[in-house]
Amino acid sequence: MIDAYSPAPEIQQNSFETEFARSFEGPKALDLLVTTECMMRCQFCYAPQKRIPEMSCDNWLRLIYLSYLMHTENLIFTGREPLLLEFLPNLLQYAKYLGQRTTLSTNAMLFPPKYGKVMPFVDEIGIPIDGFDATTNALMRQPNGEVQFEAAVEAIKVICREYPGVELTIRTVVSALNLDFVLQIPEALTRLGIDIQRVRWKLYQFNPIGNHFKGSLMEKLCISTDKFISLWAMLREAELWFECFPAVVQDETYAIVYPNGDLVTTVVDTQRTNSFGFPLFKTKIFGNLSTKFIRTMTSWRQWREELKRAGNNWVRIPPVTNTQ
Ligand code: SF4
Numbered sequence: 001m002i003d004a005y006s007p008a009p010e011i012q013q014n015s016f017e018t019e020f021a022r023s024f025e026g027p028k029a030l031d032l033l034v035t036t037e038c039m040m041r042c043q044f045c046y047a048p049q050k051r052i053p054e055m056s057c058d059n060w061l062r063l064i065y066l067s068y069l070m071h072t073e074n075l076i077f078t079g080r081e082p083l084l085l086e087f088l089p090n091l092l093q094y095a096k097y098l099g100q101r102t103t104l105s106t107n108a109m110l111f112p113p114k115y116g117k118v119m120p121f122v123d124e125i126g127i128p129i130d131g132f133d134a135t136t137n138a139l140m141r142q143p144n145g146e147v148q149f150e151a152a153v154e155a156i157k158v159i160c161r162e163y164p165g166v167e168l169t170i171r172t173v174v175s176a177l178n179l180d181f182v183l184q185i186p187e188a189l190t191r192l193g194i195d196i197q198r199v200r201w202k203l204y205q206f207n208p209i210g211n212h213f214k215g216s217l218m219e220k221l222c223i224s225t226d227k228f229i230s231l232w233a234m235l236r237e238a239e240l241w242f243e244c245f246p247a248v249v250q251d252e253t254y255a256i257v258y259p260n261g262d263l264v265t266t267v268v269d270t271q272r273t274n275s276f277g278f279p280l281f282k283t284k285i286f287g288n289l290s291t292k293f294i295r296t297m298t299s300w301r302q303w304r305e306e307l308k309r310a311g312n313n314w315v316r317i318p319p320v321t322n323t324q
Contacts, residue, residue: 018069022069022070026067027072028071028074029072029073029074029075029076030067030072030076030255030256030257031076031078031254031255031256032060032063032064032076032077032078032256032257033048033078033079033080033256033257033258033259034060034078034079034082034085034091035054035079035080035081035082035259036049036050036051036052036079036080036258036259037079037080037081037084038081038107039081039084039144040081040107040109040141040142040143040144040148042140042141042142042145043142043217043221044140044173044175046207046209047078047079047080048258052262053259053260054085054259055259055261055290057087057090057091059261059290060091061090061094063261063289064091064094064095064098064100065094065098066289068095072100073100073101074102075095075100075101075102075103076102076105077091077104077105078105079105079259081107082104082105082106083106083109083110083111083114083118084110088114088118089117089121092118092121092122093120093121095121096121102121102122102123102124103122103123103124103125104118104122104124105125105171106125106126106127106155107127107128107141107151107152108127108128108148108152108154109144109151111151111154111155111158112151112155115158119159119162119163119166122163122166123167124166124167124168124169125159125166125167125168125169126169126170126202127152127155127156127168127169127170127171128148128152128170128171128172128173129149129152129170129172129185129189130145130172130178131145131149131178131181131185132181132182132184132185132187132188133149133188134146134147134149134150136178136181137149139177139178140173140177140178153189153192153194156168156189156194157194160194160198167200168198168199168200169199169200169201169202170185170199170200170201171202171204172201172202172203172204173204173206174203174204174205174206174223174228174231175221175222175223176206176220176222176223177220177221179223179227179231182203182231183231183234183235183238185201186201186238200243202243202245203232203235203243203245204245205223205225205228205245206221206222206223208221208222254266261288261289261290262285262287262288262289263285263286263287263288263289264283264284264285264286265283265284265286266284
């Protein structure tokens with residue numbers, strides 16, 4: 001019944017695209033960066049800072065169909081802020097129709113007006129909290145980090161109450177700005193009425209992915225892996241359940257589609273390191289999957305080889321998990 005439902009019937013009948021898509025296993029997980037718009041301007045933001053034109057709803061639906069043919073199992077709807085995209089509910093609904101697993105990564109600022117339309121089609125939702133209260137959260141999230149903290153807490157409560165089957169992940173980026181406050185987050189959330197046993201908590205060491213991290217900004221944000229691991233040890237001591245992502249292992253782990261259809265991955269730039277000795281990252285573009293360019297994409301061969309080299313398994317490197 002997929003064929004009857006697909007919004008892109010012209011690509012179904014032995015077209016170049018469908019033949020190509022069926023010919024090999026795609027990445028198991030694909031990040032769909034559906035928009036570069038965001039109402040916030042966080043200093044540590046990894047997403048592209050320049051506006052990238054967005055594909056139409058039909059093109060996105062078509063791309064999701066191709067990812068389904070390539071056996072991509074997990075679609076991560078991200079952005080900068082994906083809830084700003086008008087037709088996001090259509091994309092989520094279609095992915096669920098095809099049987100794919102959906103993750104929504106949102107800052108929660110637009111959660112109240114939008115959640116009714118998206119949550120029925122979401123398997124997992126990731127919400128950032130970077131401080132133990134509005135003020136410490138605002139050290140990381142700007143502007144209006146205070147408002148974002150309140151929005152995140154309210155969204156988490158709604159999800160716990162109304163969507164018990166949805167996996168809920170709190171994401172915390174640890175930088176020099178909030179290192180001293182992270183340990184207090186679980187207790188603060190408990191005081192606010194959140195059952196922290198219900199949520200999964202992922203902790204990421206700040207990692208300067210993207211060309212916009214330079215000089216003083218990097219100095220302001222970077223922490224050493226030693227400091228991150230010390231925090232990890234303290235969390236273990238406190239018997240808190242979390243998953244931990246040190247920067248040193250966060251390399252070559254994402255296959256991403258940009259809003260204009262560019263298929264990219266982040267790769268380690270072995271020529272450059274930051275002042276803490278971590279390799280920097282650059283973006284490698286394989287080609288463009290939008291209708292206009294798909295037939296002229298020059299890097300299919302390269303992408304195939306890359307997929308083969310990665311063992312057809314471009315999923316994130318397993319985190320260091322608290323096993324206590
Ligand atoms: S809320 Fe997220 S996407 Fe928006 S600026 Fe901050 S880190 Fe970037």
